[in-house]
Amino acid sequence: MIGWYVHHHGAGHLQRLVAVTRHLRTPVTALSSAPRPAGFTGGWVQLDRDDDGDVDRASATAGGALHWVPLHHRGLGRRHAVVAGWIAQARPQLVVTDVSVEVTVLARLCGAPVVVAAMLGDRDDAPHRLGRDLATALLAPWPQPAPQPAPQTPAPSGRTPVVHVGAFSRFDGRPAPTGATRPGTVLVLWGSGGRDVSDDELLAAREATPGWTWRFRVPGSRLTSPQDEQDVWDALLEAEVVVVHGGHNAVAEVAAARRAAVVVAQDRPFAEQRRRVDLLRAEGLVALDGWPAADRWPGLLARARAVGAGPWRRWAPGDGAQRAARFLDETAAAQGVLA
Structure with a gap:
């Protein structure tokens, strides 16, 4: 049996759970205060929230020793x-913890x-080192x-191995054509974890690039339409260029x-998205530390x-999810069970 803790913030942790457990041979029970995701067939333990009601935020880090223990x-x-229990x-x-010290x-x-599910960012504080x-x-x-040259994060404390499996998502395994279905189309793809860019900035970028047709999948924006998984995938395949925030999923x-x-980092704790765009730039991709001025968009x-x-x-x-599943199956088999 593998237990899998899933953090409730955003959709990414839940999506990783579903993607990897599809390939696991070992039975899995997930524990989370998030709602059970569609597509997950393992056991589920629903946890209470630890951030609702009256929260004594002054005590939440236990003087810097931990991240969230109000x-x-x-x-x-x-x-x-x-x-x-x-x-x-x-x-x-x-x-597996994804993610909580x-x-x-x-x-x-x-x-x-x-x-521990590793996360990019400047995470050399005491709680992250402990985890x-x-x-x-x-x-x-x-x-x-x-x-x-690129930041190699997270910086391990010295003895804990880092197993790199490559990025994976809910869309892995789907056939993707190599050419653009609609040349000259830009898709702006944003997530549910908040955004630093305003609708006015999105419109200014569109106005600065008259030779391009812009489409928007941006939660909370007046420029976007309701979306589901299939809609996002179809929109990706129609686009020639995708403008996307720097979140993992x-x-x-x-x-x-x-x-x-064009990958644009947003302001996130521990500079996670900025460290991701550092790595993506090293791979040769167009990756930015923040939303650029409108007049830069034609060149970008x-x-x-x-x-x-x-x-x-x-x-x-x-095959990143398969690699992750294989590693977890092998690790679980090597550990035995609690006495």
Whole structure:
């Protein structure tokens, strides 16, 4: 049995769970305060939220030792009790955390080996170091960094191995044509975790590029239409260039569709998206630290068209989820069960 903790913020953690567990041989039970995702067939343990109601934010980091442990929060206490109780009863061979330092510590204190889903960013603070030190391995959904100078993050504490499996997404395995279905089409693809770019900035970019037709899949924007998974995939295949934020899952979806791209980092904790665009630039892709001025867009789209989709083959080889599943199956089998 593998236990898999899923953080409730955004959709990316849930999508990784579904993508990898489709290929796992070992039974999986997920534990999360997020809703159970469509497509996940394993066991599910619903956890209380640890951030609702009255939260004593001044105590949340325990003086910098951890990331989120607010004092006297009932949901926090109940969720940790449930996780510990599940480990004691199910006796998993392995626990995957995606992602929580606190659950990593708790699982290891309960005697369970832990694989931590690695995340890019400047994560050399004490809680992240603790989580890496306690982990059996870090599972990194991006390739080994290219030979060009680039930040190699997260920086392991020294002894915890980092297993790079390449990026993967919910769209892996779908056939993607190499040519643009509608030349001159730009798709702006944004996620549900918030955005730094305004509708006015999107419109200014469109107005600055009269030779291009812009389409928008941006949650919360007046420029977009309701979307579902099939709609996003079809929109990707129609586009010649995709303008996408620097989040892991959105980038992996563009890579799966093999589309030319302009990747724009958003402001996120630990500079996660900026570190991702550092790596993507090293791969030869057009990747920016922030939303550019409108007059830069003609040149950026021309550069993306010239670069094309070739660099995506190394970033997302197409079997990243299978590689991750194989590693987790092998690791679980090697660990045995709790005594």
